[in-house]
Amino acid sequence: MLVTAVALQMSGVGAAHADPSGPVRPGTVGSAQAEATSLQNRADAAAKDAARAAARLDEAKAKAQEEAQNAADAAATAEESGKISDKNKADAAAAKAARASADAAQAQLEYNDKAATAAQAAAAAAAAATNADREAASLAGIKDGTATEGTQTLPDTGVFPDNATHSDNVDVVGHVRGVLSSNGSCPAFKATKCPAFSSLNFVRYEKLGYDVMVANGTGGLAIWSLKNPEQPEYIAAVTVDQLKQPGETMTQFWEGENLTVDSRRKLVFLTRDSGTKGLFIIDINDPWHPKLLGFHPVPLGHTATCINDCRFIWSVGSGVRGASSPVYVTDVRDVNHPFTYSQAVISDVRRTGATGGSTHSVDVDFDGVVWVSGSGGVRGYWTEGKHLDPATKAERYATAYDPIPYAGGSVTGRESAFLHNAYRFPNALGDRPAGDVVLITNENNNQDCAKAGVFILASLEGTHDGEGITSTPENPVKMTQLATYSPGGKPGHYVDPTGKAGDCSAHWFTVNGNIVAAGFYEQGVRFLDISDPRNPQQVGWFRVPDRAAGPDGPAIIGSNASSAYWHNGYVYVPDYGRGVDVLKFTGDIPGKHEKKVCWNSCEK
Template sequence: MLATAAALQMSSLGAAHADPTGPVKPGTVGSAEADATRLQNQADTAAKNAARAATQLDKAKAKAEETAQAAAEAAAVAEQSGKNGDKQKADNAAVKAANASAEAAQAQLEYNEKAAAAAQAAAAAAEAATNAEREAASLAGIKLGVDTAGTQTLPDTGVFPDNATHSDNVKVVGQVRGVLSSDGSCPAFKATKCPAFSSLNFVHFEKLGFDMMVANGTGGLAIWSLKNPERPEYIAAVTVDQLKQPGETMTRFWEGENLTVDSRRKLVYLTRDSGTKGLFIIDINDPWHPKLLGFHPVRLGHTATCINDCRFIWSVGSGASGISAPVYVTDVRDVNHPFTYSKAVAADVRRTGVTSGSTHSVDVDFDGVVWVSGSGGVRGYWTEGKHYDPATKTTRSATAYDPIPYAGGSVTGLESAFLHNAYRFPNALGDRPKGDVVLITNENNNQNCAKAGVFILASLEGTHDGEGMTSTPANPVKMGQLATYSPGGKPGHYVDPTGKAGDCSAHWFTVNGNIVAAGFYEQGVRFLDISDPRNPQQVGWFRVPDRAAGPDGPAIIGSNASSAYWHNGYVYIPDYGRGVDIIKFTDKIPGKRENKVCWNSCEK
């Protein structure tokens, strides 16, 4: 049930350019407020200087007028009398008038300079004040969630996949369906199309001591309690009808393909890529009663990702021409008044400056580097902290709206491939050093596995912008290809009754240790051991076949897996047709297991 929504109050206030580095915390807010006070003092001093200059200018102008009048009168007397003494007086008066005029001109220049400085200081002070207000608003928005679990539950039509096929090291745990769409149309080979979910995410509730799972798809947003992680309890939804804006006839939500959340402030951002593109902002501090805060238009809306502790959002997609791999930046520190910068960041993922193509995903790694994937390449950027900027050849502070390039580019041999999303592996793999390997999916929906999109392992060696390497449009730096993987011909490979393979394209994935769990549409989920990045091995799989209702049980929709999310020992699979499947990978996981599973905004 959706709580009564506040009036749509999203608006564009002024841009806050003085972006402090690091996450919002009392010290950061204090620094922003100190900056605002310091700049306001400077503005007050500049205003006083301008006022004094204005007074001096008025005096100089009055003197110039007075001496000019005196010179004119003396000149008239001299002309009338013709006497040498009067002519001398006239000449002296003219000199005084000229000097007074020069002094007035100098006073005007000094006033102009001080007035401009005062205006600049006032603008800087106003900007700093706005920045401090937004920092404080972000801090004030931190919530621990409700301390008492609600009692509301919604009926869930999930059917346990008792016909699932899978490797011996995969255990099928459960299935939920949540909110569905009656108009689940999408680009899919399956007749069932996409009534269910394209993505999901998790929000931790400190006071309750457990997480909520949120998933979005063509039917809207669904929320489950994970108090029992094997049996999620469906507790709330935000439906398409509730997301409709005034005057719209929207029959399905599209598309939120990489759902981003702010666990710190208990917010969910749904990104829309149809009609008026942009962000729905939903408060789930009480997840049993979510509140729609409003809708904020953004020029790109295929996916959106929180960066810099979810104080800013990078939105990507198609629909912006003339920009090399466009990214639009939205300041959401004051969540009731988001602001999107009019100028897009040019991510230039191919490093050629080409302005054709689109961007698809933004993913933050363990070091805070923000990776943009799109047509022909993947490029990483620093968006906070001080780093070397190869463009200016200086060390400066990176910001969300003025980032500093880090590394990346096209992948050798796959220069024209559509690169869907990426993950920079944090640790050493095989012969590759720490932080060198990037995992990438190439999406190309095809029932011929030989032509479909593949899972890619690439090396960043030689592409780091801070290492003095040279990249030009004519000779762009590229990542080296280490290996690719396709489910075609592997155990679990699905071929439909007509002899065609199900959609074989790689899609979203997450990583645990050295094991990748990846969605491959109709090929279900594949587990890959990437301990040797030059030779990834499939070590597990899960897929649900279609089944008609009959003596074997109720009807079951077959897999159309969008992704696979590791979370607290389980793998949750958002499926375009099925809902969410829950499985466990039971084999030992090689490699270093991080204390968080990092994808999208790299939430802890």
């Protein structure tokens, strides 16, 4: 099992580290090792200086002690003899003793300075050595995954939704059920609650030539082969019983709402937000036989996201008081010895300095800007590279534990809204320049669509810290709302047999070109064309109604869609009740198509 978290102050590590921007490579490790060697040489030189200063101090102290004794002896002789000559000798000895004492005091100051320099140099060298070791561990962990396909398959109880309702440009091509929870309790309007999945992700297997899909929910982690992307094959699971820590009585996993993975090292990180919060780390180098490496405690555990080439993880949630939108940083370069910094990053998403507010999601855009969403705002930060620090007006290197603010804040008119997650659109949209539009979900679970959380398009104009923008509690910087979208009244809008609308709240989403695919709980999946950011248009939809077993076929659980993930031409829908549905959007996809569809951690 993993070692328990080592709590380190942010100020204690990192000042001497080389900038680890970009993916870890042999050159990255070599640079870190060279830096460690250079700093160790400085530490050795500083230690020698301190040793020489200590020797001089000892000599000065001995001399001062000797002259003090001489002065005392001369004073005693002068007092006993009463002679003028002895009095003069005593005065001279006293002056000499005073000079020796002053020399000793100066030697003490010089030694203190040299000793402090040596201690600082030793600490910097130790930190750099640790950094180099962790960079080496991160590089050593990179693997192409197994080259041998496993033969193990698990039974899947999924029922294809032959009753699905959808627009003409959406095809339903597959469905899987995976590992389930026996109780699956969660906040939900639907009676079925949440036995299935809250999120999923994908890991590439270079030697196999295809991807594996992983999803987590109250039942644990499920793994599918995507050799046939339309019909995922259920190959492995990590169950709740396997996730239990010694002495625990955990009956379901909660919650892993935004599953993060390291595709280069073939790792899955499950974040837990109940009981002892923290991260489960799972090795899926052989996805047919996943290995639980262990559990690492972290103060926040609602969602977690890899940043900086998955060298670090930012964890967010609620339960930490007295901090403005806290984020906890965990170093996972050496996954067998992770540690979490004891001081949280204060993301202050509202930019008011308020000492409170929860955080919900961390999302990394194509430029590496890390966006924190939470109570009342969305704020972006640089966590690597050299940038202007608005606090000091000087350029410095940003790090995962000492980031530099980039832009963002509250959204005008939504200052009190709970902002769930965000995506900075990389290209121009309508009259807005590239990188200006931020897509945000406001989660507010409600069966009255007029009150439920909406999908928001906002502009970053006037919020960039690097442009000298300042914010005060009295006059906080805010993003301009461009438009919103709700499924209420749109084609595919669901109203249950009692006349109540299904849960209408916006939730997780992904983007392909200018088309957003978003989960809206009981309203299923909606496809939005955001080419005009001031007037988003629904261009497709998908929903599964509940069906009791009968002459029309077996029982089918209706939609409770958490998200919709574009991946290699398909849209995979993790559903709290159903499992995973596989869709194909056949409509037009305008706009620039990026090389990869980006969510969670989307660095180029």
